Amino acid sequence: MQFIDRVSGVIDWFTDPKLRPGSNEQRRQRMFLISHLAGPFLSHPITAFLYLADPNPWPHVPILGASISLFWVFPFLVKMMPQYYTTLALLSVQNLIFAILWGSFNYGGASSPFLMWLLVVPLLAFFYMGSSNLTRAVVFLQIAAGLGSFYIAYLWGERFPSYIPIENMVGVGLISAMSAAMYVLMMASYYAQIVDSQSELLREIARHEATLEKLMQAKEEAERANGAKSEFLAKMSHELRTPLNAVIGYSEILLEDAELEGRGEQIGDLQKISAAGQHLLSMVNDILDISKIEAGRMDLFLEDVDLDKLVNEVEINSRPLAAKNTNTLIIERGDDKLGIAHLDATKLRQAVLNLVSNATKFTHNGEITLKVRRETLADGDWIEIAVKDTGVGISKDQINALFSNFTQANAKIASKYGGTGLGLSLSQNLCNLMGGRISVESELGKGSCFTIRLPAVARPPSEAIVDGTGAAGADGKGPQAEQIAVGRAEHPHAKRLLVVDDDIAFLELADRLLTKEGFNVVATADPKGALQLARSLKPHAVLLDVVMPDCDGWSVLSALKADPVTKSVPVVILSIIDEKKRALQSGAAAVVAKPVDRNVLLRALAAIETSNGQLQAPHAA
Numbered sequence: 001m002q003f004i005d006r007v008s009g010v011i012d013w014f015t016d017p018k019l020r021p022g023s024n025e026q027r028r029q030r031m032f033l034i035s036h037l038a039g040p041f042l043s044h045p046i047t048a049f050l051y052l053a054d055p056n057p058w059p060h061v062p063i064l065g066a067s068i069s070l071f072w073v074f075p076f077l078v079k080m081m082p083q084y085y086t087t088l089a090l091l092s093v094q095n096l097i098f099a100i101l102w103g104s105f106n107y108g109g110a111s112s113p114f115l116m117w118l119l120v121v122p123l124l125a126f127f128y129m130g131s132s133n134l135t136r137a138v139v140f141l142q143i144a145a146g147l148g149s150f151y152i153a154y155l156w157g158e159r160f161p162s163y164i165p166i167e168n169m170v171g172v173g174l175i176s177a178m179s180a181a182m183y184v185l186m187m188a189s190y191y192a193q194i195v196d197s198q199s200e201l202l203r204e205i206a207r208h209e210a211t212l213e214k215l216m217q218a219k220e221e222a223e224r225a226n227g228a229k230s231e232f233l234a235k236m237s238h239e240l241r242t243p244l245n246a247v248i249g250y251s252e253i254l255l256e257d258a259e260l261e262g263r264g265e266q267i268g269d270l271q272k273i274s275a276a277g278q279h280l281l282s283m284v285n286d287i288l289d290i291s292k293i294e295a296g297r298m299d300l301f302l303e304d305v306d307l308d309k310l311v312n313e314v315e316i317n318s319r320p321l322a323a324k325n326t327n328t329l330i331i332e333r334g335d336d337k338l339g340i341a342h343l344d345a346t347k348l349r350q351a352v353l354n355l356v357s358n359a360t361k362f363t364h365n366g367e368i369t370l371k372v373r374r375e376t377l378a379d380g381d382w383i384e385i386a387v388k389d390t391g392v393g394i395s396k397d398q399i400n401a402l403f404s405n406f407t408q409a410n411a412k413i414a415s416k417y418g419g420t421g422l423g424l425s426l427s428q429n430l431c432n433l434m435g436g437r438i439s440v441e442s443e444l445g446k447g448s449c450f451t452i453r454l455p456a457v458a459r460p461p462s463e464a465i466v467d468g469t470g471a472a473g474a475d476g477k478g479p480q481a482e483q484i485a486v487g488r489a490e491h492p493h494a495k496r497l498l499v500v501d502d503d504i505a506f507l508e509l510a511d512r513l514l515t516k517e518g519f520n521v522v523a524t525a526d527p528k529g530a531l532q533l534a535r536s537l538k539p540h541a542v543l544l545d546v547v548m549p550d551c552d553g554w555s556v557l558s559a560l561k562a563d564p565v566t567k568s569v570p571v572v573i574l575s576i577i578d579e580k581k582r583a584l585q586s587g588a589a590a591v592v593a594k595p596v597d598r599n600v601l602l603r604a605l606a607a608i609e610t611s612n613g614q615l616q617a618p619h620a621a
Helices: 001-014 024-053 060-072 074-080 082-106 115-131 134-159 170-261 264-294 307-324 345-361 411-417 422-432 505-516 527-537 553-562 580-585 598-612
Strands: 303-306 328-332 338-344 367-377 380-389 437-443 447-456 498-499 520-524 541-545 571-575 590-593
Touching: 001 024, 001 074, 024 060, 024 074, 024 082, 024 115, 024 170, 060 082, 074 082, 082 115, 115 134, 115 170, 170 264, 170 505, 264 580, 303 307, 303 345, 307 328, 307 367, 307 520, 338 345, 345 367, 345 380, 345 422, 345 447, 422 437, 422 447, 447 505, 498 505, 498 527, 505 520, 520 527, 527 541, 527 553, 541 553, 541 598, 553 571, 571 598, 580 590, 590 598
Parallel strands: 328 367, 498 520, 498 541, 541 571, 571 590
Antiparallel strands: 303 338, 367 380, 380 447, 437 447
């Protein structure tokens, strides 16, 4: 084995290092080197026999020996001039033909035992240079020219020389035959080794192709399963959110009435119903958002955001959360203003509130610190939002699993504090979408610090393709109804709102909520008649659902914006699916998610007034 390794090392030393390992060019060059290094050892026994048997060997035997020894020079020429490899290979073939015919001419003529070596010539030539048509033609011409010269020399001298009688050349004939056989065996063995390695490579490729086919089948199955999951989640979210509209909306109405009438025994129960509805809505939203992110269909709505205003909004929403477990909320934002950032405010607010909610849940009678700062680096401004608590903390071996779906620190914490384990995973993914990330530092029993770090100018992924179908199906809703008449006299100074939704329960709820806020409400469950109704009523704004059977809200929105009479009427899209970008691009003035939060809806209506002076929510009497 050591001898073979040493021989292989010698071959590698002569081989052109620029050749790609395992390439056909490298294999041919290695065969050339092996044959030229070993060939003279197999051929010189013939030279020695002739020198001893011929009484007058000069000059024909030394010339033959020099021609055979010349093969040892070619490897060094290849080492020094690898760019001339093909020329050197042709000269080597020519030298071999000369040695064979020179030996045959001087020892035996046409009956010489050396002529059998001519059979080796095309074999070696193809090993050296491949079997192209050009190679075949050149080698054939070389052999033909050699045999022609051999015959001309015979005619010139009218006979072949007879230095050794033919009957005395039996021994050298056997040596020649044995040398030729060993030479061909050596080259054939190396060639067979190459073929075997290629065959093994082909078998390996076939195995990989079979594996790839199985992987493709598994991928297709996974994509079908993922598609079915996404379809199921979309449909289930629709079916869950539709009754949640009624649960949350009516619970808020009843809660207000109970507070006004002083029915204290009912207030606590109604608060629990409202909180349960909000909790269920939060879980549905989280599951849907995770599904969108996994499918690569979560859109970013990038806009200029006043960070100080955003922190104020987060503070307003966070103080009630902190107060639940008697925690103190501390806001730190430094001396300077945070300024404007270009990002998705909704998703950033959602991520921060998730972190604050987690901190308040795992902290009792402690402190929650929300620290926001902005720093300028070489690659631009960065925003850092840290949520620090003095709660139970997290052990080091549990931190790595925190950002996985449906994962909490441990089963004991999950059973004690509740939760689905989706909040942190969703928050991390939302920050990743904007080019940021969330890191965590924690010590068991001393609290945790979650830090959001993202660029002030978000770096979103490629724009997602907007679904041209409009929205998911709306199976399961009640039958369409005619326009719902408003059973009360309109206030002469109130703004008129047109509400378009095929859900009768939602129309009744919207009528009650908005009427209490001082609006005159006209509701219809017939989206096909919405345009004509808007033309005749000339409402100050249209509240439009997009997920409706037969005629979806997108076509209604397009019709409203295409008609000169209704073109200037602000349209507020009410949707259970996240289509904010598409809605605003289609001409909507605002987008409010369903189930509708009354405060969010009123803020959207107020924002319309601020932006174009067409609408302002009047105060209820």
